[in-house]
Amino acid sequence: MTSPAPYRRHRHPVTLTFVWSLSHQDGQPELTASGTCPVCQCAMSRSFGPVQPVLAKGGFLGRREQPTGTLPWNTSCQCDGYHQPRPENRRGCGAMLTVTAPPAHLLQGS
Numbered sequence: 001m002t003s004p005a006p007y008r009r010h011r012h013p014v015t016l017t018f019v020w021s022l023s024h025q026d027g028q029p030e031l032t033a034s035g036t037c038p039v040c041q042c043a044m045s046r047s048f049g050p051v052q053p054v055l056a057k058g059g060f061l062g063r064r065e066q067p068t069g070t071l072p073w074n075t076s077c078q079c080d081g082y083h084q085p086r087p088e089n090r091r092g093c094g095a096m097l098t099v100t101a102p103p104a105h106l107l108q109g110s
């Protein structure tokens with residue numbers, strides 16, 4: 001691709017299947033979702049710390065009681081593409097993505 005897609009903040013309507021992996025940072029479990037952003041077509045990954053809420057951003061559903069293994073997780077696009085005009089403290093193309101929940105065995109693998 002020649003020029004990156006412009007930065008645009010919007011929610012992508014499709015739940016994506018990303019690859020989840022579990023690593024440890026300073027002894028704390030860290031879940032990482034990796035995949036391709038469907039909006040800008042860049043590869044991206046997003047790490048969630050050990051206490052990351054299920055709905056990271058725009059948690060308007062407020063359903064913390066629900067088992068974490070079933071709800072999809074939200075993330076914004078975290079790619080390294082140069083998408084402009086973009087607010088300073090942001091990464092990615094501005095897309096809000098929903099990814100399928102990590103497999104249960106990763107959630108328990110602390």
Ligand SMILES: [Zn+2]
Binds near residue numbers: 083
């Ligand atoms: Zn991108």
Ligand SMILES: [Zn+2]
Binds near residue numbers: 040077078079092
């Ligand atoms: Zn993107």
